[in-house]
Amino acid sequence: MSARMLHPFWVATWVWLLAVAVGATFVPLTVDSGFLPEGALGAAVVLAAGASARAVRGSRTIVTTVEGVVAVCWLTFAYGGGTGLAGVIPTPATLERAQAIGAATYTHAQRYAAPVPDLDSLTATLATLVVVLALVIDVLAVELRWTPSLGLVVLAVMMIPATLLAGDVRPGVFVIGAAAYAGLLVVTRHDDARSWGPQVPGVGVGSADPLDTAVAHLRGAIPAIGIGLGAIAVALVVPLLAPAASQDLFSGGGDGSGSGNGSGLANPILDMRRNLRGQSNDVMVTVQAEPGTPAPRYLRLATLQTVGERGWSLGDRVGAGQQLGDDLPAIPGLNPGVRTSTLRYAAAVAPGFDSFWLPHIYAPTALRVDDPEGIEINRSMLDITRTGRLGSFAGETYGFDAQIVRPTESELRIAPASTLTMSAFVELPAATPDVVQERAEEVTAGATNDFDRVEALQRWFRRDGGFEYSLEAGSGSGMETIESFLTDDRVGYCEQFATAMAMMARSLGIPARVSIGFLAGEPGRAPRSWQFRGTDMHAWPEIYFAGIGWVGFEPTPGGNGYTPPQFAAGTTEEEAVPSPTAAPTARATESPAGSEARGDSTSASDESGGTRSWRPLVLVLAALTLIGLVVPGTVRGVRRRGRSARHDDPAAAVEDAWAEVRDTAADFGIGWTEGASPRSATAPLRTRLADDASAVDDLDTLVSAVELLRYAPAYEPEDLSAVVGRLRTAMAATASRRRRVAAWALPRSVLVPVDRRTTAQEDQVLTLQE
Amino acid sequence: MTTTPRREPAAPPGPDQSEELVVAAQRLVDNIGTVIVGKTDVVRTAVVVLLAGGHLLLEDVPGVGKTMLSKALARSIDGSMRRIQFTPDLLPSDVTGTSVWDPATRTFEFREGAVFGNVVVGDEINRASPKTQSALLECMEERQVTVDGTSYPLQDPFMVVATQNPLEMEGTYPLPEAQRDRFMARVAMGYPSAEAEAAMLREHGGSDPLADLLPVTDVKQVADLVATVRTIYVAPAVEEYAVAIATATRTSARVRLGASPRATLHLVRAARARAALERRPYVLPDDVATLAPSVLTHRLLLSPDAVVAGWQAHDVVREILAEVRVPEPGR
Numbered sequence A: 001m002s003a004r005m006l007h008p009f010w011v012a013t014w015v016w017l018l019a020v021a022v023g024a025t026f027v028p029l030t031v032d033s034g035f036l037p038e039g040a041l042g043a044a045v046v047l048a049a050g051a052s053a054r055a056v057r058g059s060r061t062i063v064t065t066v067e068g069v070v071a072v073c074w075l076t077f078a079y080g081g082g083t084g085l086a087g088v089i090p091t092p093a094t095l096e097r098a099q100a101i102g103a104a105t106y107t108h109a110q111r112y113a114a115p116v117p118d119l120d121s122l123t124a125t126l127a128t129l130v131v132v133l134a135l136v137i138d139v140l141a142v143e144l145r146w147t148p149s150l151g152l153v154v155l156a157v158m159m160i161p162a163t164l165l166a167g168d169v170r171p172g173v174f175v176i177g178a179a180a181y182a183g184l185l186v187v188t189r190h191d192d193a194r195s196w197g198p199q200v201p202g203v204g205v206g207s208a209d210p211l212d213t214a215v216a217h218l219r220g221a222i223p224a225i226g227i228g229l230g231a232i233a234v235a236l237v238v239p240l241l242a243p244a245a246s247q248d249l250f251s252g253g254g255d256g257s258g259s260g261n262g263s264g265l266a267n268p269i270l271d272m273r274r275n276l277r278g279q280s281n282d283v284m285v286t287v288q289a290e291p292g293t294p295a296p297r298y299l300r301l302a303t304l305q306t307v308g309e310r311g312w313s314l315g316d317r318v319g320a321g322q323q324l325g326d327d328l329p330a331i332p333g334l335n336p337g338v339r340t341s342t343l344r345y346a347a348a349v350a351p352g353f354d355s356f357w358l359p360h361i362y363a364p365t366a367l368r369v370d371d372p373e374g375i376e377i378n379r380s381m382l383d384i385t386r387t388g389r390l391g392s393f394a395g396e397t398y399g400f401d402a403q404i405v406r407p408t409e410s411e412l413r414i415a416p417a418s419t420l421t422m423s424a425f426v427e428l429p430a431a432t433p434d435v436v437q438e439r440a441e442e443v444t445a446g447a448t449n450d451f452d453r454v455e456a457l458q459r460w461f462r463r464d465g466g467f468e469y470s471l472e473a474g475s476g477s478g479m480e481t482i483e484s485f486l487t488d489d490r491v492g493y494c495e496q497f498a499t500a501m502a503m504m505a506r507s508l509g510i511p512a513r514v515s516i517g518f519l520a521g522e523p524g525r526a527p528r529s530w531q532f533r534g535t536d537m538h539a540w541p542e543i544y545f546a547g548i549g550w551v552g553f554e555p556t557p558g559g560n561g562y563t564p565p566q567f568a569a570g571t572t573e574e575e576a577v578p579s580p581t582a583a584p585t586a587r588a589t590e591s592p593a594g595s596e597a598r599g600d601s602t603s604a605s606d607e608s609g610g611t612r613s614w615r616p617l618v619l620v621l622a623a624l625t626l627i628g629l630v631v632p633g634t635v636r637g638v639r640r641r642g643r644s645a646r647h648d649d650p651a652a653a654v655e656d657a658w659a660e661v662r663d664t665a666a667d668f669g670i671g672w673t674e675g676a677s678p679r680s681a682t683a684p685l686r687t688r689l690a691d692d693a694s695a696v697d698d699l700d701t702l703v704s705a706v707e708l709l710r711y712a713p714a715y716e717p718e719d720l721s722a723v724v725g726r727l728r729t730a731m732a733a734t735a736s737r738r739r740r741v742a743a744w745a746l747p748r749s750v751l752v753p754v755d756r757r758t759t760a761q762e763d764q765v766l767t768l769q770e
Numbered sequence B: 001m002t003t004t005p006r007r008e009p010a011a012p013p014g015p016d017q018s019e020e021l022v023v024a025a026q027r028l029v030d031n032i033g034t035v036i037v038g039k040t041d042v043v044r045t046a047v048v049v050l051l052a053g054g055h056l057l058l059e060d061v062p063g064v065g066k067t068m069l070s071k072a073l074a075r076s077i078d079g080s081m082r083r084i085q086f087t088p089d090l091l092p093s094d095v096t097g098t099s100v101w102d103p104a105t106r107t108f109e110f111r112e113g114a115v116f117g118n119v120v121v122g123d124e125i126n127r128a129s130p131k132t133q134s135a136l137l138e139c140m141e142e143r144q145v146t147v148d149g150t151s152y153p154l155q156d157p158f159m160v161v162a163t164q165n166p167l168e169m170e171g172t173y174p175l176p177e178a179q180r181d182r183f184m185a186r187v188a189m190g191y192p193s194a195e196a197e198a199a200m201l202r203e204h205g206g207s208d209p210l211a212d213l214l215p216v217t218d219v220k221q222v223a224d225l226v227a228t229v230r231t232i233y234v235a236p237a238v239e240e241y242a243v244a245i246a247t248a249t250r251t252s253a254r255v256r257l258g259a260s261p262r263a264t265l266h267l268v269r270a271a272r273a274r275a276a277l278e279r280r281p282y283v284l285p286d287d288v289a290t291l292a293p294s295v296l297t298h299r300l301l302l303s304p305d306a307v308v309a310g311w312q313a314h315d316v317v318r319e320i321l322a323e324v325r326v327p328e329p330g331r
Helices: A001-025 A036-057 A062-080 A090-110 A122-144 A147-164 A171-195 A210-241 A242-249 A268-278 A409-413 A420-426 A434-443 A450-464 A479-486 A493-507 A582-590 A594-601 A604-646 A651-667 A683-688 A693-711 A721-734 A735-747 A762-769 B015-035 B040-051 B066-075 B092-096 B130-142 B194-205 B221-228 B236-250 B263-277 B285-299 B304-308 B313-323
Strands: A283-289 A297-304 A306-308 A311-313 A322-323 A340-347 A362-367 A375-378 A384-385 A397-405 A510-519 A529-533 A537-545 A548-554 B057-058 B081-085 B097-102 B107-112 B121-122 B146-149 B150-153 B159-164 B185-186 B255-257
Touching: A001 A036, A001 A147, A001 A171, A036 A062, A036 A122, A036 B040, A062 A090, A062 A122, A090 A122, A122 A147, A122 A171, A147 A171, A268 A493, A268 A537, A268 B081, A297 A537, A306 A493, A311 A362, A409 A450, A420 A510, A434 A479, A434 A493, A479 A493, A479 A594, A493 A510, A493 A537, A537 A604, A604 A651, A604 A735, A651 A683, A651 A693, A651 A721, A651 A735, A651 B285, A683 A693, A683 A721, A683 A762, A693 A721, A693 B236, A721 B263, B015 B040, B015 B066, B015 B221, B015 B263, B040 B057, B040 B066, B040 B159, B040 B185, B040 B221, B040 B285, B057 B066, B057 B304, B066 B081, B066 B121, B092 B097, B092 B130, B092 B150, B092 B185, B097 B146, B107 B150, B130 B159, B150 B159, B185 B285, B221 B263, B236 B263, B236 B285, B285 B313
Parallel strands: B057 B159, B057 B185, B081 B121, B121 B159
Antiparallel strands: A283 A340, A283 A529, A297 A510, A306 A311, A322 A375, A340 A397, A362 A397, A375 A384, A510 A537, A537 A548, B097 B107, B146 B150
16 A cells, blocks of 8 residues: 555544544543543544545545445444444434433433443443544544644533533643644644645755655644644643642542532532542531531431442432422431430531532431422432432522431340341442452451441451551542452542442441541531531441441541441530541541641632632633634744744745745735735735835845746845845834734734635736736 | 748847847837837737747727837838738738749749738738638748749748737628637737827827837847847746646636647747846746736637626636646745
8 A cells, every 4th residue: 555545544543543532531521431442443433434535535525425424324333222224324213312312411411410420321422422523623634624723623622521520631631632633733734735835945846855755744843843842831831820720630640630619419429539639628518506516527418329340329219219398208227216316407508519419417307498499308318419400509508407316336236137128238249359258257257246247347447457548549439449459558548448348348248338428527607617628528338227227437547536326426515516636637537638728728718619610711711812822923933933044055045035924924914915926926015015115125136036046047045034024024014003913923824824815806916917 | 842041040149139139129119109109018018029929910999009000010120011901802912922924034933922021010901801811821830931832931030910800890801710829919909098199199190100210120130139039048837837827728618719839839938028028037927927818818719608608818818817826836
């Protein structure tokens, strides 16, 4: 296969890379990134078909049609669910299915904030996005040669996840995307260079030396590479200058390093991860206790029921909710004989905390909200949510009563084995590592009842197992993470401790679940009020004891002194008012490094909750604006310097002088007839400079030098740099101030390709010819 | 068949000499300009055609100075000038010459026709019958006359300046395509501007302007000039440009018959002459573009659709010039 036939595949590779990189920015939006390989495969198929059509010199229409048909066939094949004719040709049923997928994705996206849990429809939609992106990029960049404007498309698409994640963009993906875009620019620039690109010495008409051509291409690519690196550098450096965003881009590197501002809590475990790692200091919830009521602790948002191969999730909750009415559901498993106490709190969710889960303390027995419309309480978990369409609880003020069980240890020890209804809470995925059960049995050896077993597990995590608390450890509750957490590393944070303990309990047949919420707040400004921040987020396991219900445990080490049942502990007098030492210690459990940072921003964080969520977006926009303002001018400067520096070949220097004057004319909006002879081309400029006799002379010098070089039998080129300099000055003098600023900041010669720059009217050309 | 040897073209003159020649050409332009007021472009084109060794067709309505221009051009050169008034009854032999019986020598003797002159002014050429018109064909291209198997070379330099009225005028025979193709350029005089017309009244109101016109150059110098023009350098890019223009006339949907290869040849030759007249030893694309309308329009036959749409050959050439890109060898 010849090089000419291979070239389309080379270009397609860059297109593919760019499409995949843009698609990869959507990965943090979902729990499952399976869409990316699927989309990448589809894009590869489509692009390969297009490149093949191009290799056999298919016309633009043919190539685009081939790509479109292949894309549709591929999508039908991959996601049509067998509705297509022969699997690939779409039928009306396929269209219905596509609609259903779209609708399901929409509902899903409405229900959950990013990162969104698994859903086949979502995978299909995002994979389709990648395929369509590849198609669009290919058509724009290769067929229409609009690579520069393509940047806008890419930018717009990349803005979607950036906005949804509140700036939580992975730098790696951005760098790959930018590199792919720069590569595509270089590759398509090569195509242009064959016809109208800037000429490099030795690559004239009739010069077919491939080495020369390669050198020319390399030289031509230098500005593109420079700009690319500059833009990437600006994008990475600018956020550093903004204190609020600095850690967002750099602290994590992996997923879940966002600020947590404005992000929803539809999938609470992932958001907790983000808040903890992002060390978010924003006040998210404020709780005020009635006199005589202990400090609120273990403020719960939601409870995770199901554990899958990728970790814990909310599980299937369809039909398990009931609308908020007069009575809340009964507390599951609680027998009348158990001692309880009822506490009453008033609470407010910060405006910046876009939670779809209402913070409360287990178990809620009454809820006082202004507008109960759409609020749903889960009958099994008793966690409170509101359907996505009606908005989050951000800014909500409400009150709730919580009934706290205060069983004695003996009551717990004699609790009978769980009833069959709890079978859902002992399920473990098939892929659960053996180490979970092995360790659980090892640790609980000798214990005679469930409570002792659970306590043994808790002790093992907190003290005997040699576990270490660190936010730097790997995140998640997937099987691999848990396996390494239990065997080698033994380093993690509350998520691993809570989920590992819950899984070990389940492996022993003890019903367990994981709750997500806030551990303990710090006293607020109002009396008897407590503020809960992002760094206070926490996960803890809850164990079910028949007759008593769900009891929380605390496996996460950190010396906060909690012992089960900690819900009861909250009612004792000495802890009713948080001691000055207790709160920081408790917080240290979650964020060993966070204590100092908190103190600084306490006063400011209240108001900033609402406004901060815009900051990443504003920063991204500001950075883009900066790039938009800096890059064209820089390119222009680089071009100018490149031209004035090239004096080794006098002939090329003349052409460079010509090109420089041409570009300057374009910058100042002076007409230039592209494709006409040197005299005709400069006619509008001559008219513009008519008042300046010396400038006209300089123009004549330049024109005649170009004419001699191009059309005379022999010519001794002269140094034109001074002439060009004077002409630039003269041209600037004829332009308005606004025009001069525009020429400097947004030079037209950079933004508009040279063969589309024609502004002189046909009449002007002909007038000159006659 | 016998052939009388023709005079060989003059050797290319040296640089000093060529400067002198350019001055002479300019004098020629200025001299004609005293008669044809305000028509510098037309006069220059006429001189360009002379220097390029071509023939000129002047086409316009009666009374705008076609004959005046051709006579002025002829008079400005100190050479032989012949004038043929073409009429429907003009015979081919009137143009070329004929053999007549000389009783004294008892042989047929060749009597030269009107075509034997340095500048031959063919007035109202389209009033003659096609037969007579075609008698000019051989003369113009071959620069010789063949009568009774004997070829007689014409003068050197030799230039036919024909005038004609637009075809729609009464009593005209359209010039055959083959013959039109032999004219290097066709120019339309156009009406003079108001000032030029007033000046003409003032200066020539009472006298024959041609009577005062004196020759400013001679046959020898014109021949040298023609030789000089042949030395003008044409860059490959300019050749490409001329070819591209000619090709565009052949592929244009508005044109039924495009420019012939001879037209391309004429275009480049004329461009050389124009460059020489501007003291340039090389041809610019501007030379080609400037002369293309004069050189090409009379050779194009527009398609019926274009004619119905009101297009004229001149518009088509303008369109082509606007579309064809000038090759830039440096890029």
